[in-house]
Amino acid sequence: MHxxxxxxxxxxxxLVNGVFLETLIKHVPSCGHVITFAQFxxxxxxxxxxxxxxxxxxxxxxxxxxxxxxxxxxxxSVINNYALYFNIRMPLHLIFRSGSLVANMALSxxxxxxRYTLSRYISVLMITCGIILCTLASGKQLKEExxxxxxxxxxxxxxxxxxxxLSVSLLLAARMGIYQEVFYAKYGKIPRESLFYTHALPLPAxxxxxxxxxxxxxxxxxxxxxTMSFLPFSLPKFWVYLVAVLASQxxxxxxxxxxTTECTSLTVTLVVTxxxxxxxxxxxxxxxxTFTIMHxxxxxxxxxxxxxxxxxxxxxxxxxxxxxxxxxxxx
Numbered sequence: 001m002h003x004x005x006x007x008x009x010x011x012x013x014x015l016v017n018g019v020f021l022e023t024l025i026k027h028v029p030s031c032g033h034v035i036t037f038a039q040f041x042x043x044x045x046x047x048x049x050x051x052x053x054x055x056x057x058x059x060x061x062x063x064x065x066x067x068x069x070x071x072x073x074x075x076x077s078v079i080n081n082y083a084l085y086f087n088i089r090m091p092l093h094l095i096f097r098s099g100s101l102v103a104n105m106a107l108s109x110x111x112x113x114x115r116y117t118l119s120r121y122i123s124v125l126m127i128t129c130g131i132i133l134c135t136l137a138s139g140k141q142l143k144e145e146x147x148x149x150x151x152x153x154x155x156x157x158x159x160x161x162x163x164x165x166l167s168v169s170l171l172l173a174a175r176m177g178i179y180q181e182v183f184y185a186k187y188g189k190i191p192r193e194s195l196f197y198t199h200a201l202p203l204p205a206x207x208x209x210x211x212x213x214x215x216x217x218x219x220x221x222x223x224x225x226x227t228m229s230f231l232p233f234s235l236p237k238f239w240v241y242l243v244a245v246l247a248s249q250x251x252x253x254x255x256x257x258x259x260t261t262e263c264t265s266l267t268v269t270l271v272v273t274x275x276x277x278x279x280x281x282x283x284x285x286x287x288x289x290t291f292t293i294m295h296x297x298x299x300x301x302x303x304x305x306x307x308x309x310x311x312x313x314x315x316x317x318x319x320x321x322x323x324x325x326x327x328x329x330x331x
Contacts, residue, residue: 006258011275013251018279020244022090022287027223028238032081033209034216035245040077040199040206042246043253047196059197061187066197069183072176074202079169086162087155090283091291092138094276096166098302099131101270101309103174111178123308130301135163137294177268180260189261195254270309277303 024031048054084093102124108114142159184190206213220242225234259268280299284291291299 003259003262006255006262007271009251010255010259010271011278013248013253013255014272014275015279015282017245017248017252018090018094019282019286020241020248022283024238024241024245025084025090026287027241028216028219030085030212031216031219031238032083032085033078033206034213034220035242036077036081037206037209037213038242038246039249039253040203043195043250044200044203046250047192047200051192051196059193060190061193061197063197063201065183065187066194066201069176069179069194070198070201072172072179073198074205076169076173076176079165079172083162083165083169086165087142087159088162088166089138089289090287091280091289091295092134093166094280094283095131095134095299095302096163097170098276098306099127099170100173100177100272101306102128102131103170104177107171107174107178120309123305126301126305126308130298130303130305133298133301134295135298137292137298139163140294141290141292177260181264184261191254191257191261195257270306274306277306 021035024035051057052059080097084090088096105116105120105124109116139156139159142156180194183194220236220238223236223238226237226240227234228240256268256272259271263271277299283289
């Protein structure tokens with residue numbers, strides 16, 4: 001029951017987050033650092049009050065043991081949000097990050113010496129091909145737009161940089177998932193503590209982005225006022241969008257951390273991957289993002305590959321049925 005509730009809140013929180021995040025990114029494409037900082041700050045404050053009890057509760061895990069996990073989580077979070085500034089549109093961002101199943105399985109084989117069924121290898125191959133297809137389609141579309149408008153190849157180079165950033169983030173996130181699995185096996189299930197310290201400990205690192213964060217605070221302050229019926233005053237709409245992003249992201253993160261204590265890293269990756277596909281549909285139709293036939297073919301491969309991975313589509317039974325029918329026809 002706990003797992004079902006965590007899955008539902010993961011999907012709900014992340015879907016709402018996707019809508020408000022894309023809305024904010026469309027208005028201010030460069031606001032990735034301020035979003036990441038605000039998210040880390042909010043969860044740190046909540047954790048300091050309710051988990052650390054204002055510093056009176058000592059961590060069950062020595063803080064030095066969080067070092068590697070904190071570093072990986074910080075880098076992944078910063079890259080994922082900032083990549084949207086490099087001409088990476090939200091549909092491609094969602095599809096590309098769905099490759100976490102591929103990266104997770106590859107690292108599990110190399111590092112943990114795990115072996116998987118034939119259907120899972122085929123599903124991962126389909127997901128990989130789907131992501132490559134969508135990436136090529138997006139690259140072709142961007143090049144055509146730049147040639148048609150103003151021949152600004154700098155924008156195309158920025159897109160390649162964004163793809164490189166997402167690739168690094170993908171591999172690092174998969175490595176983090178495996179590290180978390182080993183971490184919890186050693187120290188037990190401590191989702192609230194790990195959630196707090198992985199967000200609180202890297203806060204000083206945002207000093208490197210202080211000027212960027214400050215400039216975006218000014219941009220947010222100057223945004224159009226938004227009036228809400230339940231408030232006697234208006235608020236700058238960018239701050240309203242940011243609050244909605246933070247609230248939904250908090251629900252999503254809490255739910256994902258709960259899943260990491262109840263399931264393996266591959267299962268967690270699967271739940272998040274399915275959520276990304278639903279978010280993709282919302283992004284394409286609600287935000288009117290361009291999505292070609294080539295994009296849909298790639299997205300379908302990712303989705304079918306995911307279903308094959310969780311045995312909703314059973315490759316072995318389909319194979320046995322097809323070979324059985326072939327034998328009966330020959331007889």
